[in-house]
Amino acid sequence: MSGGLERGDRIAGERRVRADVCVIGSGAGGAPVAKELAEGGMRVVSLEDGGHFTTDDFDARPRNMVARLYRDAGQSATLGNVPIVLPLGRTVGGSTTINSGTCFRTPPPVLDMWGERFGLDELNAHELDPYFRRVERIINVVQVPPEIAGRNAEVVKRGADALGWHGDHIFRNVRGCVGSGVCAFGCPTSAKQHTGLTWVPQGWAAGATTFDHTRARRIVMSGGRARGVEATTSGGGRMVVDCDAVVVACGAIHTPLFLRRQGLGGHSGELGRNLAVHPATGVRALFAEEIDMARGVPQSFYIDEFADEGIMFEGAAGPPDYASMSLPFAGARHREAMLRFRNMSQFGLMVSDVSRGFVRERAGRAEIHYDLNEEDTATFKRGIELLTELYWAAGAEVVYTPVEGLGELHNGEIEPLRKRRVRARDLNALMAFHPLGTARADARPDHGVVDGGLKLHGCDGVDAADGSVVPSSIGVNPQITIMALSVRLAYGLLGKPAPREEPEPSSFARPRITRPHALTA
Ligand SMILES: Cc1cc2nc3c(=O)[nH]c(=O)nc-3n(C[C@H](O)[C@H](O)[C@H](O)COP(=O)(O)OP(=O)(O)OC[C@H]3O[C@@H](n4cnc5c(N)ncnc54)[C@H](O)[C@@H]3O)c2cc1C
């Protein structure tokens, strides 16, 4: 079998293939390990539930693209004391195809905490540095030039500068980004270096094969170790991959469900638990000047002044159809706000959560449970107050907070917000993009699902490599943390030393995190 794409929607009968390793999932975790193993000489077969799309398929229309690229058309959400929309990618490239491209290394204090709490001493900043360098080179992590950062970032930077708050333009995995503003719907210019444009084709060039539209159903175990994977295709076919090792990389929502279905990874009782999501919301403001959020990189600027409190502010601009979906209004008020879209700014607030949820399967579907606790709710309130303050400093005329019943704020008002008792259910339009931790790494078999090398405790030939292994909130966007861990897993499986020859990047984002906020979780 030579490398490349095999279309699962065209496979109707029985298919049996042989590989050394079968990788399940092709997102931030699955694609790097598949590529590295193939380059290391292993026969690799990847299975991906979603379809393969090329840049020509990306028409920049949110309504079309959400249906194609997102699981459940982007409607996945949590159950709990406040609903949180939790979109997931389902395509070759996984969620990297629809993400904003923001790249932050795991903050070193968070890695230190992993050593102390989870016995993961080997995952320190020095050990991971060569893997981060390799990831950053392969996906081309560069800083957003101010010319394409957009007016949304400009006004927010103006506010931050006036208040003396630290922030900077974001580092992203792009080549030749033109600031078209639709990263969340498939980059129509091939600028965003998602895994479907980088690790996946590089894996093909080294002989790996990806079956898209193919859902892994079961790991075949024999004598206590993995011997194969059974899968079904959307074309109605059945596949068996005979292999010696399996890497599960279905993402933090589906990896624990997949493992549990066959009784793997459950002995510590931690499988499916410890779900962190980095919940987020946005504050919006109207300005006299034109902003036009549809132009420029949607997530081009961050403010980390309050990162030690668990608060990161990151750009959250987008085209009008995107903004209209997330505005916390209805009816005439919604129409009125959208008529002033060109003068509207929106900025995101992400919380490094200490709340934890869990996932389980009900009637064949993922059920995600998550209650936002009082501490995180208070962090949200503080973040909303700060963003409101920033918008006044930037010259806003009206501020819309995502707090139920608060309405608009005018003329520098902040007291109505400060005085308000905010409960979790009072927070509007919560979203989360970073599910983590449901098969967490912990050196101790009784406390985690995988060890520091990502091998499933108590089972040979099965590793996990995706957001599920990241043992805590990290306070920054996680895609390159997941990629670095995944590359390290491949090097471990190949018995290769760390790629210390990788060139040092000229710079990368170093958020001001001096202590891990999520320490108490
Ligand atoms: C809208 C959005 C914006 C984001 N922005 C950023 C950002 O700017 N920066 C950042 O760092 N992170 C961002 N993220 C998060 C980041 O993309 C994810 O953390 C990362 O992609 C997770 O990697 P993963 O491997 O765990 O899962 P995914 O990348 O989601 O990949 C999992 C893959 O497994 C497949 N799969 C699942 N079950 C099966 C099965 N049984 N058989 C076969 N295949 C299966 C899925 O279809 C999917 O393609 C964003 C996420 C979203 C949704």
Ligand code: SF4
């Ligand atoms: S802003 Fe840049 S990376 Fe995002 S979709 Fe447009 S060109 Fe692609």
